[in-house]
Amino acid sequence: MATLTATTPSVGGLSNEEILRYSRHLIMPEVGMEGQLKLKAGRVLCVGTGGLGAPIGMYLAAAGVGTLGLVDFDVVDASNLQRQIIHGTKDIGRKKLDSAAERIADINPNVQVVRHEVALSSENALEIIRNYDIVVDGTDNFPTRYLVNDACVLLGKPNVYGSIFRFEGQASVFATKDGPCYRCLYPEPPPPGLVPSCAEGGVLGILPGVIGVIQATEVVKLLLGKGQTLAGRLLLYDALQMRFREMKLRKSPDCPICGPNRTIHQLIDYHQFCGVPQQPLAPQPQPAALEQEIEPRQVKALIDQKAPIVLIDVREVHEHQICNIPYAKLIPLGELPKRLHELNPADDIIVHCKSGMRSAKACDLLRQNGFLRVRNMKGGILAWSDQVDPTVPKY
Amino acid sequence: MPKVIIPTPLRPFTNQQDAVELPGSNVGEVLQALTTQYAELRKHLYNDEGKLRSFVNIYLNEEDIRYLDKEKTAVKEGDTLSIVPSIAGGLAWPL
Numbered sequence: 001m002a003t004l005t006a007t008t009p010s011v012g013g014l015s016n017e018e019i020l021r022y023s024r025h026l027i028m029p030e031v032g033m034e035g036q037l038k039l040k041a042g043r044v045l046c047v048g049t050g051g052l053g054a055p056i057g058m059y060l061a062a063a064g065v066g067t068l069g070l071v072d073f074d075v076v077d078a079s080n081l082q083r084q085i086i087h088g089t090k091d092i093g094r095k096k097l098d099s100a101a102e103r104i105a106d107i108n109p110n111v112q113v114v115r116h117e118v119a120l121s122s123e124n125a126l127e128i129i130r131n132y133d134i135v136v137d138g139t140d141n142f143p144t145r146y147l148v149n150d151a152c153v154l155l156g157k158p159n160v161y162g163s164i165f166r167f168e169g170q171a172s173v174f175a176t177k178d179g180p181c182y183r184c185l186y187p188e189p190p191p192p193g194l195v196p197s198c199a200e201g202g203v204l205g206i207l208p209g210v211i212g213v214i215q216a217t218e219v220v221k222l223l224l225g226k227g228q229t230l231a232g233r234l235l236l237y238d239a240l241q242m243r244f245r246e247m248k249l250r251k252s253p254d255c256p257i258c259g260p261n262r263t264i265h266q267l268i269d270y271h272q273f274c275g276v277p278q279q280p281l282a283p284q285p286q287p288a289a290l291e292q293e294i295e296p297r298q299v300k301a302l303i304d305q306k307a308p309i310v311l312i313d314v315r316e317v318h319e320h321q322i323c324n325i326p327y328a329k330l331i332p333l334g335e336l337p338k339r340l341h342e343l344n345p346a347d348d349i350i351v352h353c354k355s356g357m358r359s360a361k362a363c364d365l366l367r368q369n370g371f372l373r374v375r376n377m378k379g380g381i382l383a384w385s386d387q388v389d390p391t392v393p394k395y
Numbered sequence: 396m397p398k399v400i401i402p403t404p405l406r407p408f409t410n411q412q413d414a415v416e417l418p419g420s421n422v423g424e425v426l427q428a429l430t431t432q433y434a435e436l437r438k439h440l441y442n443d444e445g446k447l448r449s450f451v452n453i454y455l456n457e458e459d460i461r462y463l464d465k466e467k468t469a470v471k472e473g474d475t476l477s478i479v480p481s482i483a484g485g486l487a488w489p490l
Contacts, residue, residue, distance in 0.1 A: 139483075142481070145483065163482050165403055165483070166403045166404075168402060168482065170479075170482065185452065186449065186450050186452070186481045187449045188449040188450055189450055189481065190450040190480070190481060234479070236477075236479065238403075238413075240413075241413070246457060247452075247454045247457050247458075247459065247477065247479065248457050248458050248459060249459070250459065250462055252461075334407050
């Protein structure tokens with residue numbers, strides 16, 4: 001017994017092509033014509049087209065969200081393809097925005113894609129986000145996450161949050177009316193170096209798929225105005241245990257941006273806030289007896305000359321299994337403090353990792369412990385592959 | 396004994412265990428037992444002043460202890476404490 005509603009909008013209806021395309025939505029009472037038109041009128045900004053942004057963008061396009069803004073300035077790299085399924089092998093080297101927009105147009109040409117080829121910043125965030133109804137956070141770093149949060153709170157836009165690490169993910173909805181925000185959950189970011197990053201820690205390729213699809217689901221529900229969203233709840237997912245858990249999330253009375261005594265009234269410098277310098281790190285004043293960095297080709301020359309150097313690999317055991325430099329001694333960074341006794345402060349020590357970041361930390365640690373003849377192999381084993389031995393695979 | 400669920404980023408400091416059962420009658424005591432057993436965890440959970448770090452949340456079952464009695468929150472047999480740190484994935488961080 002179908003009933004006709006008199007509230008069906010007369011303008012901006014669906015074409016016959018769209019009616020067929022969205023038929024599995026239209027026959028559900030929770031969506032129907034009214035809901036599908038809400039999706040079509042929806043304007044959603046997806047920050048990032050990477051691991052999380054890929055499934056978010058693809059599903060929201062397929063679902064018929066009318067306007068999808070995409071923020072990204074990155075280029076597709078082969079190491080992205082393990083999880084960023086909006087991009088393909090043919091797209092390696094292309095701008096992610098081009099690749100993502102093309103894929104979305106193929107999935108659903110009715111979607112209007114708005115490209116924002118910028119790094120979201122305090123200077124442009126409000127101007128960009130202002131034009132959208134909902135923001136989906138697919139970012140991979142703390143400065144942008146706090147920026148997105150603060151901009152959404154200031155503009156009163158819901159912020160659909162997801163975050164991933166190795167086998168674990170988090171999702172929630174922040175900055176809804178009367179709902180908590182990311183700063184209610186975490187007032188401050190961890191200092192750089194205390195929490196491992198994904199490039200160091202890795203991520204299960206499917207994980208951002210699961211979390212991104214949860215985010216896309218929340219966007220659709222917010223646009224439809226149906227169901228219970230994750231506002232006020234923090235969803236935790238552990239893929240190894242295959243377990244979902246849920247924590248209560250409250251609006252913090254002490255929140256510096258959405259609390260009653262808020263101290264933040266405008267966007268701030270998020271790199272400074274997160275302790276991440278935008279400029280390359282200045283050389284540290286160290287009484288080092290040697291230059292602090294050395295190129296892989298110079299290391300190879302020293303090895304060939306049989307110079308008395310000690311080469312240390314501070315990557316993890318499973319990375320060492322992927323590829324290694326035969327002369328290097330493996331001491332994973334986390335074990336280094338306990339294994340200093342295996343090293344001699346009088347030796348010329350060269351440290352390497354995958355790309356040079358962890359080995360820089362290792363060099364700092366060694367210098368603090370009295371090892372002064374320590375150098376960091378610039379660019380890590382990736383640069384070794386470029387400069388010395390191309391048979392060493394990159395990962 | 397109450398169970399503490401260890402998140403992935405902190406498992407290297409607990410011999411890769413994802414959950415540890417520890418004695419204690421309140422949250423502070425259980426965390427004290429945890430960081431005594433796994434000393435390297437301490438600096439990840441507490442700052443130099445001995446306060447829980449602001450990017451690490453502790454939940455008793457489903458509730459954030461900040462809204463209970465903080466570290467004095469009583470725990471009993473069968474309770475689950477979760478350590479939930481902020482995480483960020485994808486590219487290298489810090490950039």
